[in-house]
Structures are given as structure tokens and as C-alpha cells.
Amino acid sequence: MEQPFESVIRSYAQAPLTEQATVIDELGGERTIQIACERPLTIYLNKREIVTLMTLGADPEALVVGYLKNQGFIERAEDLTAVQVDWDVESAAVVTRKEPAHLESMLEKRTVTSGCGQGTMFGDLMEKIANVELPVTPVKQSMIYSLLRALSQHNETYKNAGAVHACAVSDGDYIVSFVEDVGRHNAVDTLAGRLWLQGISPNGKIFYTTGRLTSEMVIKVAQMGISVLLSRSGVTQMGLALAREMGITLLARAKGRHFLIFHGRDTVDLDCLQEGKGVQGE
């Protein structure tokens, strides 16, 4: 695991996450509501334009680092020198000690993925996945329930404005990190960036997302080194196939006291079941 490195020069760019909008309801009545912000953020890696992400802007530095890491542009945390986001020019300047290898060839090869948008993966991510070694992480049903309860305290932007997805990393007892974004994949990348920057080990962690578990979501969580994936939504056939291939415990349709185990039954201890609390409190 990389160590935490405070040495990285980073901005802490702030921007409003919601904005007021006046709407008319079906009865003709005027209402003032909050809507989620969405802003472009163009990433420059050593002055080379990589991509423009559309994001809520909750933690742009972590998003940029996580994106570049997940796309394979930055392989070692130590290589990172500075991450500076400036909303006035809607750009992020990332500086590394040495030029990323095969930068051009990576920019050549694109896979636009589904998610529920058309995500983008540069380079042969699928090949990288073949080398991912994931730890076996036992999960307790009671952990899942306490995580789902705890999450309801976090999703501020969703409660105010909707139109965002949430992702969280839990150690089984507490939520280690939580973020919302208009881009579901941005949220995953942001958490990947945070864990990496903070040198938090993925061992024993559970990854939660409100979004559907498509191939790209499963791949990105595997890249974080996390082997338990929990979703409020459903699973696609390729998301499941990848989880089986990589030995990821895949839990979905998790809401209230309900959830379905799509893969990794042996790693899940249905401890509440023994206490006959399986379906209480829904």
C-alpha cells in the first residue's frame, strides 16, 4: 500500500453543491427548490489536456487524483507533486515527478462504458484487472444493516436536490469516506483518490454505491483493492461475471432490511437471521 503523503501540494477548491430553482408544479403552483450543481472540470496532467469531467464539485482534488489513478495515468502515489483545482477556469492542474509511461497510447485506446451514462476507460483496463489480487473479506449481515442506517445521515445533496449518486467506504463499523456526485463514476473515483491520498488500506472495507453494478463499477472498486461491493440498485450480467472472476462479494438491492447476495455467499454471515431479525424494521 502507498503511504499517506502530505507532501503533495493541493488546493481545497470550494464550490456550491446546490442552486435554487423556481419551478411550477402540476397544480400551477410556484415552488422554489434546490437542484444539484454540475460543472466542467478539465484535467491537465503536466500541462497535457487529458479530459473534461462533469462533476458536482464536492471534492475535485480527490476526484482528479482518483480518476487519473483508476485510468492508469498515475501508478505510484509518490509520483504526485501537485493537484490544484481552480473553479474560475474550471480546470485542474496535476503535476507528477515523471511523465506517465505510454501516455499517448493510453489516450488512443478508449472504451466507452455503460454505467447509466457512457463512461470512459482509457487503456486496456480489462487487462489490468487480470492482475488484481483481492483479499477475502468476511461480511456480517448486521454490518450491512448498520451501514445502510448510517448512510441515511450522509446524503445531504441528494436530500436537498436529488439527481446525484452517493458512494461510501465503510470498515464494517463506521463510514470511512462518503461522497456524492452527479456522475456515479466520479463518486467512485473521488473515493479512490481519497483513500489513496490518505493511505487508507482497502483491506476489510465495504464499498457502497446507490448506483447499479455495471462492469465499470465492479472494475473500479476492484482497482481500489476492495472485495465487498454493496449497492442499493441492481446488477448487470457483466458486473456479476467480473465479480465472479475477481472473487468480489457482490451484494445488491440493499434497502431497509433487504438485500440479495449475487456472489460470495460463503463470505457473508447472516448473523441477524439466527436472531430472527432478518426482516424486521423494513
Place this chain on the structure above:
Amino acid sequence: MEQPFESVIRSYAQAPLTEQATVIDELGGERTIQIACERPLTIYLNKREIVTLMTLGADPEALVVGYLKNQGFIERAEDLTAVQVDWDVESAAVVTRKEPAHLESMLEKRTVTSGCGQGTMFGDLMEKIANVELPVTPVKQSMIYSLLRALSQHNETYKNAGAVHACAVSDGDYIVSFVEDVGRHNAVDTLAGRLWLQGISPNGKIFYTTGRLTSEMVIKVAQMGISVLLSRSGVTQMGLALAREMGITLLARAKGRHFLIFHGRDTVDLDCLQEGKGVQGE
């Protein structure tokens, strides 16, 4: 408007849309459910690899055509010679009469958008939008309600397997076209491709999506020439800003008898309201 052109050589590739999966519920009970398929489709334009989409595969030929049109790779329907999808090799071969202009420069400029994945737009789409001329389309509240009712008859894959988004085009009375995909943006592109291939005029049409109205969704519908956008979900600030700029009637949070008018109040006739049926039947 382009005319319909049966002259295009096209495959009608079929693939299963759902697959059976055996899962364990929170009570330890085994269940067999359907999950949505997700498969890669690599697009070759005149033998040049453009991109790989991850899709459900409901209408791959229309998806490919709509994607290439919306990305600006194909500008005139007449230029299209053949669209052939082969699931055995997970690829789509598209042939045009002449090479697309500025192909290389377009592949250079990428914008990865939010949606709820990280979508991709090649080229300066925002610039193209500046030239979009949209008709003013009056909408009746009663139309919205009958569209929402009619939609419940269509979403087969969602009912069976979940994890997909739906998009539909309605003429106000009937659903002209409907599709589901694991990629929300794929669904939009597929309908764009169908309308284009069939030479159906966007005038007087309403576009419905189950997905959130982020900037990319609004841009793609505007590219279709449709000026009324209806969503079951919410709106982002940039989605709303673009709708205002382009004069798109933006209706969201549409469920049962409820909806919110985010933009275009003057084009919406709340006819049910006068009959005092505004909130019946919810």
C-alpha cells in the same frame, strides 16, 4: 429533415436481453432472478476503430448510427451505406460513402460527461449546440399523463431485471419509439438513430427518459431536434441552464400525476387542472 432510406444495408443482430442468476436473499433463501445483459460493442467506422460501447443490445444498429450521428461522425443520413453488427465478434462495422471530415481532430477532443456515468462527447458538441434551432412545441398536461400511463406497458427488461434505463419518443398521443439500455445515454442514442433511419420528424415530439437530466442528456435530445424533455428523475443546474439557453421545455420528477415544470411554463397547458383532475389517481 433527412428522408427515410431503406437503401442502407443493415444487420438485425439479436441477443438475449436478460440472463438468469441464482441469488441468496437476506433470509438465506435461494432465488432465481433475471438480470440485465451488458455486452461490449466496438464500433468501426470505415474500418477505423472509434469506440467500444457497453450495451444491453436491444437495437445495436440504431445505437451505433445514433451514437455516430450524435457525436458528429456522420452528418448526413444519405452518407450511410451499411451498418452491420455481429455479436460473435462484438463489433459493428459502419460504412459511409465518404470519409467523415475532421475525424482525427474529433477523436482528439474529448469531454467526459457526468450523466450518472462518465459519458463521452467527441468534438466541440457545445459549439454545435449553439446552432441548434428548436421548434416551440405546445404540451398538454393530459398528454403527459397519458404518456406516463402508456410507458408502464413498455419497460419489459426493467420489469424483469431492473438495472436499465428507458427512453421514449411520443407524438403526444402515442409512443413512437421506446428502448431500454444499461447505458442511459445508449438509450438516447438508439432513439436518435431510429428516428434518423426512419426519417421521423422531431416536430411535435416529446422525449421521455427515466434518467436524470444532466447537461449531456439535454444536449443529446436537442441534437435530435426535440424541444420537450420529460424525466421521471431530477435535473442538474447545467441541464436546466442548457434548456433555458436552447428554449427546451423541461419537465421532471414526473411520476403518477405529479411533475414539475423547470422551464417552458408558457408552452404547457395544465388542461387537467381546469377539470380539477390535477392530482387524481396518484
